[in-house]
Structures are given as C-alpha cells and as structure tokens.
Amino acid sequence: PTVEVTRADLSEVLHRSAHTEADFLFDDTVTALDQDEGGVDVTFRRSSPRRFDLVVGADGMHSTVRRLVFGPERQFAGDLGLYGATVPLEPDAIEDPTEMTMLTVPNRMLVLHPSRTTPLAIFTFRAAQSAPHDRKNIALHKQTVADAYADVRWRAPELVAAFLDHPAPFFDPLTTVRVPSWSRGRVVLLGDAAAATALLGDGSSMAMAGAYALAEELAAHPVDHTRAFAAYESRLRREVGPRQRRVGPLSRFMVPRTRPGLTVRNAVGRAVGRTNRTASREAANR
Numbered sequence: 001p002t003v004e005v006t007r008a009d010l011s012e013v014l015h016r017s018a019h020t021e022a023d024f025l026f027d028d029t030v031t032a033l034d035q036d037e038g039g040v041d042v043t044f045r046r047s048s049p050r051r052f053d054l055v056v057g058a059d060g061m062h063s064t065v066r067r068l069v070f071g072p073e074r075q076f077a078g079d080l081g082l083y084g085a086t087v088p089l090e091p092d093a094i095e096d097p098t099e100m101t102m103l104t105v106p107n108r109m110l111v112l113h114p115s116r117t118t119p120l121a122i123f124t125f126r127a128a129q130s131a132p133h134d135r136k137n138i139a140l141h142k143q144t145v146a147d148a149y150a151d152v153r154w155r156a157p158e159l160v161a162a163f164l165d166h167p168a169p170f171f172d173p174l175t176t177v178r179v180p181s182w183s184r185g186r187v188v189l190l191g192d193a194a195a196a197t198a199l200l201g202d203g204s205s206m207a208m209a210g211a212y213a214l215a216e217e218l219a220a221h222p223v224d225h226t227r228a229f230a231a232y233e234s235r236l237r238r239e240v241g242p243r244q245r246r247v248g249p250l251s252r253f254m255v256p257r258t259r260p261g262l263t264v265r266n267a268v269g270r271a272v273g274r275t276n277r278t279a280s281r282e283a284a285n286r
C-alpha cells in the first residue's frame with residue numbers, strides 16, 4: 001500500500017527532532033555568501049552576519065543559495081512544458097476521504113486529493129501557449145488555469161472557482177533541475193536545489209535520502225568536506241539520475257496530448273492500480 005506523509009507533517013517531525021541541536025532562523029533569507037579557505041561568511045536579510053564551516057543549500061527548486069554561488073536558475077532548469085497548480089478545499093469538497101479522484105482530458109489532468117486534513121485540487125496541464133513565467137503574477141496564474149480548464153466539465157468549474165477565489169494559490173511550471181556539480185568549495189546543494197524531478201518524481205524521498213547520505217559522508221570524512229561532498233553526490237546521482245531521465249517520458253504519458261494516448265494511459269493505470277491497490281478513481285468528463 002502507498003503511505004503518504006504531508007509536507008507539513010514531515011517538516012514538523014524534522015523540526016521537532018533537530019531544534020535542540022540547531023539554531024532555526026525563521027522569516028529570513030540569505031543575501032550573500034562569501035567563502036575562503038577556512039569558512040563561509042553568510043549575510044542575512046534580517047539577522048546579523050555569521051560565519052559557518054559549511055553551507056548546505058536545501059532551499060528548494062528556486063534556490064537562492066544556488067543562484068548566489070552557482071549561477072542563475074535558467075542555467076539549470078529544464079521546462080517540461082507542463083504547469084502545476086493547487087488549491088486547498090473545504091473538508092466537505094470530497095465524498096470519500098480515502099480515495100483520490102482524477103479526470104484527464106487531452107493536455108489536462110485534474111485531481112481531487114483527500115490529503116490528511118485539507119482536500120486539495122491539483123491541476124496539471126499543458127497551456128495552449130506558454131507565456132513567460134512570472135512567479136509573482138497571481139492574476140496571470142489564475143487566468144492561465146481558468147483558460148486551460150474552460151471547456152472541462154465534471155467538477156472543473158467549481159474547482160477552478162476555488163482556485164480563482166484563493167488569495168495565493170500554488171502555481172509553477174513543472175521543471176527539472178540539473179546542476180553539473182552539486183558543490184563549490186564549502187557550499188553544497190541538496191534536494192530540489194541540486195536535482196529536482198518535478199512533481200512527477202519522488203522529490204521528497206530524494207531530498208530525505210540526500211540529507212541522510214550527506215550527513216553520513218560528513219561523519220565519515222569529518223576533516224575533508226571535499227571528499228564527503230564528492231561521495232554524497234556520487235551516491236545520490238545513482239538514485240536521482242534514472243528518475244530524472246524518466247520524468248520527460250512520464251510527464252507525456254501522465255498528461256497525454258491525444259485521446260488514444262489517454263486510452264493507453266488509463267488501461268495501464270487500471271492494471272497498476274489493481275496490482276498496487278491504489279485508492280484512485282478516474283472520473284468521467286460530464
């Protein structure tokens with residue numbers, strides 16, 4: 001059976017386990033990193049500057065650490081031609097809290113996910129024309145989702161309305177991140193910042209496995225971070241590489257462009273669902 005842990009629950013568990021060992025600075029960001037032979041000087045937007053032995057950039061897909069040390073995001077991000085958008089829903093938006101329901105029409109998928117406490121509508125789609133993406137332009141995100149699902153029936157009108165009503169719904173192009181080398185001096189990247197597999201891969205599992213491998217290698221090479229970083233990267237690339245190669249074909253399979261593609265996907269989905277006993281159901285577009 002599939003076990004799902006929400007991102008919020010996972011963050012809480014990690015914070016609870018680590019807060020006695022580490023300082024947490026909330027509501028702040030790194031603005032400059034300056035490294036030399038002995039350490040890294042870090043400047044924050046709010047907190048006082050500090051010097052660290054090593055810096056781990058675990059700040060996600062749009063990593064600031066990566067931008068400051070490795071270069072602009074466009075050098076590393078690969079566009080899959082798809083967008084992902086989500087909006088939380090009222091608890092009564094779903095009938096069965098144990099079942100995920102999805103509707104797919106060519107180029108568009110709409111998933112109603114029960115989640116643990118707050119149901120979620122997930123829109124995954126190929127837009128008619130890809131506009132230059134502006135992460136802060138919420139009005140454009142809303143218009144893009146409304147246009148993409150304008151002719152979709154089932155519960156699309158109601159779920160699009162929920163997306164339009166929300167003050168800041170999630171919206172992002174689905175991209176992969178490929179960084180040729182995950183460390184530079186005393187700075188190393190981890191998770192999506194180093195190697196994102198978009199939301200069609202096992203991003204959270206890879207981020208956790210990466211953190212574990214990095215901690216193990218630093219413990220094994222306590223006075224040689226260069227060796228530790230190299231060993232960590234080589235271990236993780238064996239896991240991440242095949243997943244990244246699968247993301248392109250998988251995204252085309254999951255969100256087919258045509259009806260025949262959709263028929264094949266649904267047949268495979270039913271077969272896999274029978275084997276895995278996945279609690280999901282395909283809805284009809286009416």
Ligand SMILES: Cc1cc2nc3c(=O)[nH]c(=O)nc-3n(C[C@H](O)[C@H](O)[C@H](O)COP(=O)(O)OP(=O)(O)OC[C@H]3O[C@@H](n4cnc5c(N)ncnc54)[C@H](O)[C@@H]3O)c2cc1C
Nearest residue numbers: 028029030058059060064191192193199202203204205207
């Ligand atoms: C809609 C959606 C659904 C997904 N579903 C799944 C799934 O079912 N299974 C799965 O395995 N993966 C899934 N993923 C992918 C998964 O969420 C990521 O791969 C995973 O969260 C990566 O972990 P991370 O720690 O590298 O980055 P993140 O989880 O993105 O964490 C980065 C953290 O850094 C913080 N941060 C960012 N910038 C700064 C800054 N400048 N200063 C300070 N802090 C900063 C962020 O606030 C965040 O807390 C999904 C992703 C999306 C968008």
